Amino acid sequence: MSLSKGSDVDSIVRFQNICKTYDGRSQVVRDLNLSVERGEFLTLLGPSGSGKTTSLMMLAGFEMPTSGEIYLENNPFSSLPPHRREIGMVFQNYALFPHMSVGENIAFPLQVRRLGKQEITTRVRRALDMVQLPGVTDRKPAELSGGQQQRVALARALVYEPAIVLMDEPLGALDRQLREGMQMEIKNLHQRIGVTMIYVTHDQQEALTMSDRIAVFNGGMIEQLAVPKTLYDTPANAFVAGFVGDNNLLRGRVTKRMGDQAEVELPGIGMVRARLGDAREGQPAVLAIRPEKIALAVGSFPVGDGNRLTGTLIERIYLGDQTKLAIQLPDKQTVTVKTGASQFHDAEGLVSVGWAAEDGIVFAA
Amino acid sequence: MTGFPPTRAQRLGRILLTAFGMLFCLFLIGPILAFVPMAFNDVAILHYPIQHFSLRWFRALFASPDWSRALLNSFLVAAGTTVLALLIGVTAAIGLWRWRSAGKNVLMVLIMTPMIVPSVIGATSMYFAFARVGLDYSYLGLVLAHCAFAAPIVVVTVSAALQRFDGNLLRAAASLGASPLLSFRRVTLPLILPGVVSGAVFAFAISFDDVVAALFLAGPDQRTLPVQMYMRSGDLFDLVIAAAATVMLVIAIALMAILLFVRRGDRLRQAGAQETAH
Numbered sequence: 164m165s166l167s168k169g170s171d172v173d174s175i176v177r178f179q180n181i182c183k184t185y186d187g188r189s190q191v192v193r194d195l196n197l198s199v200e201r202g203e204f205l206t207l208l209g210p211s212g213s214g215k216t217t218s219l220m221m222l223a224g225f226e227m228p229t230s231g232e233i234y235l236e237n238n239p240f241s242s243l244p245p246h247r248r249e250i251g252m253v254f255q256n257y258a259l260f261p262h263m264s265v266g267e268n269i270a271f272p273l274q275v276r277r278l279g280k281q282e283i284t285t286r287v288r289r290a291l292d293m294v295q296l297p298g299v300t301d302r303k304p305a306e307l308s309g310g311q312q313q314r315v316a317l318a319r320a321l322v323y324e325p326a327i328v329l330m331d332e333p334l335g336a337l338d339r340q341l342r343e344g345m346q347m348e349i350k351n352l353h354q355r356i357g358v359t360m361i362y363v364t365h366d367q368q369e370a371l372t373m374s375d376r377i378a379v380f381n382g383g384m385i386e387q388l389a390v391p392k393t394l395y396d397t398p399a400n401a402f403v404a405g406f407v408g409d410n411n412l413l414r415g416r417v418t419k420r421m422g423d424q425a426e427v428e429l430p431g432i433g434m435v436r437a438r439l440g441d442a443r444e445g446q447p448a449v450l451a452i453r454p455e456k457i458a459l460a461v462g463s464f465p466v467g468d469g470n471r472l473t474g475t476l477i478e479r480i481y482l483g484d485q486t487k488l489a490i491q492l493p494d495k496q497t498v499t500v501k502t503g504a505s506q507f508h509d510a511e512g513l514v515s516v517g518w519a520a521e522d523g524i525v526f527a528a
Numbered sequence: 529m530t531g532f533p534p535t536r537a538q539r540l541g542r543i544l545l546t547a548f549g550m551l552f553c554l555f556l557i558g559p560i561l562a563f564v565p566m567a568f569n570d571v572a573i574l575h576y577p578i579q580h581f582s583l584r585w586f587r588a589l590f591a592s593p594d595w596s597r598a599l600l601n602s603f604l605v606a607a608g609t610t611v612l613a614l615l616i617g618v619t620a621a622i623g624l625w626r627w628r629s630a631g632k633n634v635l636m637v638l639i640m641t642p643m644i645v646p647s648v649i650g651a652t653s654m655y656f657a658f659a660r661v662g663l664d665y666s667y668l669g670l671v672l673a674h675c676a677f678a679a680p681i682v683v684v685t686v687s688a689a690l691q692r693f694d695g696n697l698l699r700a701a702a703s704l705g706a707s708p709l710l711s712f713r714r715v716t717l718p719l720i721l722p723g724v725v726s727g728a729v730f731a732f733a734i735s736f737d738d739v740v741a742a743l744f745l746a747g748p749d750q751r752t753l754p755v756q757m758y759m760r761s762g763d764l765f766d767l768v769i770a771a772a773a774t775v776m777l778v779i780a781i782a783l784m785a786i787l788l789f790v791r792r793g794d795r796l797r798q799a800g801a802q803e804t805a806h
Contacts, residue, residue, distance in 0.1 A: 225699055246711075252703035258696040262718045271714070273702035313590040319704065329703075 174198040175326065175359050176240075176430040181231035181382075183217055191217045193383040198370065199327075199361060200376075204353050206362045208370040209380030210406070218380075219329050219363050224248050243387070251320035251328035251358075255335045257312045259304035265315050266300035272323040290318035293352070310341045317349070319354070321358065330362045332509070334369065346372050367407045371395065379403050400441050401526035404451040411498050413450040413459075417442045417525055427525050431494035437523035447528040454501040456522040459488065460515045471517040474498065476510055490514055558707055560777065567770035575614050585771035595768060598756035599775065605752060609674040609735035616675065617682025617727055622716070624683070624795065625690040629647050642676045647740045649675060655744040665747030673745050674735040681734065682727035689723025722794040729783045729790075736779065 176199040183192040192214040199205050207215035220226040222233060224245030233240045240248070259268050269290050273283045291297050294314040305314055306478045313333055320328050333349075334342045350373050354359050363384070364370055371391045378388045379402070387399040398404040405412055418434070419426040425439040427450050435450065442448040463473050477497070478489035485503045492498060498516060534542070570580035589595045620639065624632060642650055653671050655664060663669035693716065701711035717724070726736050739754045746755060753776065 187752075223699070223703060227703075245699070246705050248705050249705070252700065254696050254700060256694070256696060258694065258700035260697060260700075260715055271701070271706070273706040275710065305691060323705070 175201040175236060176361075177234040177237075178222075179232050179234065179251050181218070181221065181228045181233065183214070183221065183226065185290045190219075190383050192228075195383075197378060197385065197388070199359060202357050202359055203375040204350070204360045204362065204373060206364060206370040206374040206377045207380055208364060208407070210365055213366075213380035214383040215330060215363050215378075215380040216231075219331055219361065222327075222361065223250055223252055223329055227296065231453055240439050249325050249327075251325040252315070253316050253320050253330040253333045255303070255329065255332040257309075257316045257336075259312055259316055259319070261304055264301050265307070268304065268315060269319045269322050272319065276323060280415060285323055290322040291315075291357075293321070294318045295348075309337055310345060313337065313345065317352070321352075321356070325358070327359045327361065329359065332364055333362075335364075335366075342369070343372075349373065363407065368481070371407070377476045378433050379406060381406070398440070398451070398524065398526075401449045401451065401528065404449075404524065404526060406442075409454050409501070411450075411452045411454060413452075413492075413496055413498070414528065415420050415448050415450050415525070417444050417446065417448045420444050424520060425525050427523075429472075429492075429494070429496075432472060432492050432496075435523065436474075436520040437470075437525045438521055440524045440526040442525040442527045449526045450523055451526060452498075452518055452523045454487070454499045456506065457498065457516050457518045459502055459504075459507060459510075460512050460517075462513055463515055469517065469519045470523065471515060473513060473515045474497075476512060476514050479507075481509070488514075490516060544711045559693045563770055564774050564777065566767055567774040569767065569770075585767045586774075588768045589771045589775070592768065594751075595753075595772065598751050598753045599772070601746075602753040603741075605670050605674060605750070606628055606732045606735040608667065608671040609678050610731045612671060612675045612725065613678035613682050613731040614728055616679045617731075618724060620679070620685050621686035621723075622712075623704060624687060625693075636683075636687075637681050641680075643680045647677060647738070651741040651744040653740070658745060664712060664745060666749065667750055670742060670745050670750055670752075671735075673741040674738055675731075677738070677741070678731035678734045685727040685730065686723045687721060689720035693719055722790045725790045726787060729786050733783050734781065736776070782800075 170182075178195045179199040181192055181195040182190055184190045193220060195214070197218075207218060209215045217226060221228050221241070224241075224243065228241050235248075259265075260271065263271070266287050269284050269287045271287060278286075284511045287300065288297075291300065292300075294317050295316045296311060296318070299311070299315075300306065304315065307315065313336075316333070321520075330349075334345050336472075337345065346369060350361075362370075362373065371394075375389055376388060376390055377394050379386045379394065381402050387394060387403045389397075389399075394403065394407050398407060401412065404410050413429055415427045415429040415435075417425045419441075420439065423439055424436055425442065425444075427435050427437050427448060429435060429450065437450055437452075472492060474490040476488060476491045477491045480487040480489075485501050486507055487498045488502065489508060490498045490500060500516060550585075567585050568581050568583070568585065570582035624636060651673065654669070654676070658664045658666075658669045658672075663672070697715050697719075698708075698711050701715045702708070706714065736752075737750070737754065739758055742750075742752045742755045743758070746752060751759075753772055757772050760766060760769055762768075
């Protein structure tokens with residue numbers, strides 16, 4: 164039945180109606196349906212406990228789905244033991260074998276597959292070159308830094324050329340600068356060797372930077388599956404709007420629909436117009452506006468084109484390349500504005516904010 | 529440690545403490561060491577000082593069919609016990625380690641039972657039980673009995689080693705294509721080896737040292753060295769018993785050396801890992 168769907172032709176892995184519960188009552192993963200495209204970099208993004216890691220572990224074979232089926236190349240997969248799945252895996256704590264040298268670690272999957280000595284030596288060297296870590300073959304993992312250890316783990320997961328590589332928060336233990344460098348490197352590696360990568364993280368910045376597509380998990384379900392730009396510009400609901408990137412979320416109510424836009428009443432503030440997300444007319448709603456989309460003026464002047472509000476500047480955070488300003492609206496809700504303009508570095512008192520109607524989206528609360 | 533030189537009272541305290549420690553050590557090992565020279569005494573009497581140095585008791589020990597048979601029996605039974613106790617103990621420890629449940633601690637205590645309950649109780653009940661199935665007066669019966677005392681300690685030492693073992697390594701090994709058995713051989717076993725070796729040493733020592741179970745369960749053919757010594761302890765003029773004790777002492781020292789070696793290697797490796805982590 165699924166063969167008729169065009170999107171499945173290119174899928175390498177498919178989760179179909181996957182449910183997972185440990186205690187029979189609370190569901191960690193709820194009716195998950197997800198197709199992973201061949202060669203893509205897919206990120207499972209979500210807060211802790213959202214089911215993203217459990218989904219990854221079910222794909223790796225370390226957890227069994229309570230119901231549903233996982234397909235690899237359209238073959239049911241979930242009864243296969245992990246060691247016969249041919250899926251590479253990179254762990255957050257590296258999981259390198261401490262009693263083996265770097266070379267022995269990388270040779271391990273090749274020895275398991277009974278490759279010749281010569282072949283193993285060549286491929287271990289090539290794998291270390293690939294992660295730009297030549298000449299550490301004889302060292303023990305403990306003698307390497309965290310970043311180097313993760314490169315070794317990456318080389319070990321790639322050396323036997325699995326079609327899929329899973330990564331469970333692989334950069335979580337590294338400091339920020341190293342993490343950003345490794346993000347680019349993993350991304351480049353993915354583009355170079357064309358392997359399908361499924362990456363789990365709770366860091367939305369990391370997800371936006373690295374992914375071809377992102378699946379946002381919440382409460383065991385996927386809230387939205389989209390390319391990073393769509394996720395950022397057109398979130399599907401209030402959760403995604405709040406989780407991916409910074410957003411101002413203002414409480415209100417949709418009073419009128421007007422095509423793909425809506426009139427939103429912000430109690431105690433006034434009426435604004437916004438793009439219509441999944442909000443319903445007459446129901447409580449949340450208005451989302453990105454801090455960098457908001458124009459600012461000191462005093463009570465018209466600013467931006469479209470919606471206009473005034474408030475009191477209550478906090479100013481200097482970030483170097485830009486300044487973050489917190490503005491309190493008459494109903495005590497706060498709006499954050501990011502601006503690169505230097506004239507606001509010492510602004511005070513009454514300010515006006517404005518934004519275009521299409522830069523705000525209204526979601527069901 | 530303070531930076532100041534010790535006061536007179538502190539110095540006196542330290543001297544007293546050292547003296548007490550040495551006396552206590554003497555109390556512990558003095559009787560053992562006092563027995564050893566007699567094995568090398570030419571005169572057939574428990575008597576000091578030693579008149580002439582001689583190896584006659586050792587020659588008698590190895591020449592006598594009874595004594596040498598007992599020595600061989602002790603080795604055979606201890607070796608069999610060690611192998612079987614390792615097999616049971618290591619698998620039990622891994623099972624307990626993987627089993628995350630509230631019942632785990634209860635089971636752990638149950639496994640310890642043979643170590644806590646007086647061995648004479650176990651030996652008596654095994655004597656009656658084994659007689660019914662024809663295992664009394666057999667090597668297998670003796671090995672099984674010793675194993676009941678030795679396997680728990682293997683569980684303890686291996687469990688301790690497993691506490692520092694990262695379970696993610698097994699997932700990594702599986703993802704790389706290694707079957708559970710191969711993962712155990714190439715990843716788990718090398719990393720818990722210090723615990724396994726310690727367990728083996730203790731298992732061997734427990735079997736080698738046992739008198740109670742052997743008294744009940746060993747027939748004349750299975751008589752072990754401690755039982756033989758016990759049987760001959762009435763004869764004050766036969767100092768072969770001192771030679772046998774010396775042999776046992778040498779074996780005990782060898783076992784302790786293995787333990788020391790294993791622990792030292794383990795500590796060095798940990799220290800090395802910690803140093804590079806910083």
